[in-house]
Amino acid sequence: MPLTLDSPRFSARDVDAAAIEDAIDRVGHVVIDDLWDVFFLLKLHDFAARHFQSEQTGSTHLPDVRGMAGWDENEFFDRIRKSSLPGVLRHMQRGDFVVSESERVIRRANAAVTTLFSGLHADGQLRCCSDEGIRSKREFTIWTPLVDCTGEDTPRLLLLHRDQHFYGVFSTDEQISDEGIPYFPLQLRPVLHSKGLQADGAAQQLDRMFERLYDARQCYAPHVPLGSAVLFEHNIVHGSYRHSGMTRPRYSMDFRAVGEYRLTDNNRHIQGRQFSPKGIFSFPSITSVVEPSPVPEPAAAVPAPRRPPLATRALYQLALLTLPVSVRSAMSRWLRRPQRVSAS
Ligand SMILES: O=C(O)CCC(=O)C(=O)O
Numbered sequence: 338m339p340l341t342l343d344s345p346r347f348s349a350r351d352v353d354a355a356a357i358e359d360a361i362d363r364v365g366h367v368v369i370d371d372l373w374d375v376f377f378l379l380k381l382h383d384f385a386a387r388h389f390q391s392e393q394t395g396s397t398h399l400p401d402v403r404g405m406a407g408w409d410e411n412e413f414f415d416r417i418r419k420s421s422l423p424g425v426l427r428h429m430q431r432g433d434f435v436v437s438e439s440e441r442v443i444r445r446a447n448a449a450v451t452t453l454f455s456g457l458h459a460d461g462q463l464r465c466c467s468d469e470g471i472r473s474k475r476e477f478t479i480w481t482p483l484v485d486c487t488g489e490d491t492p493r494l495l496l497l498h499r500d501q502h503f504y505g506v507f508s509t510d511e512q513i514s515d516e517g518i519p520y521f522p523l524q525l526r527p528v529l530h531s532k533g534l535q536a537d538g539a540a541q542q543l544d545r546m547f548e549r550l551y552d553a554r555q556c557y558a559p560h561v562p563l564g565s566a567v568l569f570e571h572n573i574v575h576g577s578y579r580h581s582g583m584t585r586p587r588y589s590m591d592f593r594a595v596g597e598y599r600l601t602d603n604n605r606h607i608q609g610r611q612f613s614p615k616g617i618f619s620f621p622s623i624t625s626v627v628e629p630s631p632v633p634e635p636a637a638a639v640p641a642p643r644r645p646p647l648a649t650r651a652l653y654q655l656a657l658l659t660l661p662v663s664v665r666s667a668m669s670r671w672l673r674r675p676q677r678v679s680a681s
């Protein structure tokens with residue numbers, strides 16, 4: 338069973354929500370091309386570059402972006418509103434849906450640093466909400482790269498076929514352990530600072546384990562150009578697609594959406610925004626309609642990263658509307674060039 342690039346693919350310009358749902362039901366995930374405004378993603382890339390560069394811990398992710406310098410909460414929800422996602426999610430959730438504020442992550446993956454990838458796992462962080470779903474109990478993750486992910490030099494997303502798992506492929510004597518908790522090297526690490534993956538030869542060992550997984554299970558690592566996203570169901574096993582030959586780092590954003598749900602003591606603490614045909618409301622307490630707001634200037638203390646000039650980015654945005662994906666990908670890679678992060 339090979340690793341394939343051939344994920345079900347749809348265009349956000351001509352969205353067929355029923356066909357997307359059908360593909361999710363069969364395979365577990367879909368790629369949606371041209372979903373996002375690329376300027377928005379470039380802003381998020383700047384945000385990620387600023388905050389990861391100032392961080393010394395070597396962590397794979399910024400777990401909670403709320404209140405961080407440069408994060409614009411209203412713009413985030415407004416960009417979702419302007420995309421094709423509400424149509425798709427309303428169809429699959431059979432009505433209003435809620436995007437959580439807390440289970441929203443900016444990540445990085447960099448194969449030059451063995452520990453900088455997200456190991457295999459299933460999501461389901463919002464089970465306490467989706468279990469109480471009124472019209473649907475489904476929970477979806479939307480994964481969006483903030484760089485072009487169409488080359489073999491850049492980590493992208495790895496997904497297993499629906500109902501497949503890495504259990505059974507490896508034996509327990511291949512597990513390593515951090516703070517007494519055993520796990521497989523390609524699995525999501527149980528603790529942030531994983532010593533088990535810092536041993537000599539760990540990168541090669543990881544490569545070999547992933548190759549054995551690709552032989553044993555149906556795996557997907559679709560190309561995802563800047564502007565596209567992967568939508569998958571919470572129980573799909575996924576993680577970073579990486580191998581030690583990769584040279585470019587990747588930033589990405591992921592967030593989750595559940596159907597409108599009943600409030601209980603277990604989920605009342607989870608804040609989110611409810612998308613309804615009347616607008617976007619804070620949830621659980623429906624108090625205000627969210628209006629788009631101008632993007633605030635970055636905080637003075639945080640140095641702005643180098644970015645391509647506005648005219649170049651405007652040209653790119655124009656080209657995006659007219660050129661085929663292969664040409665857009667090449668432009669996107671070129672645009673990302675000044676943003677490279679050193680491997681150390
Ligand atoms: O970005 C990655 O490599 C992993 C992403 C992930 O775990 C998620 O989107 O839930």
Ligand SMILES: [Fe+2]
Binds near residue numbers: 458459460575
């Ligand atoms: Fe995940």
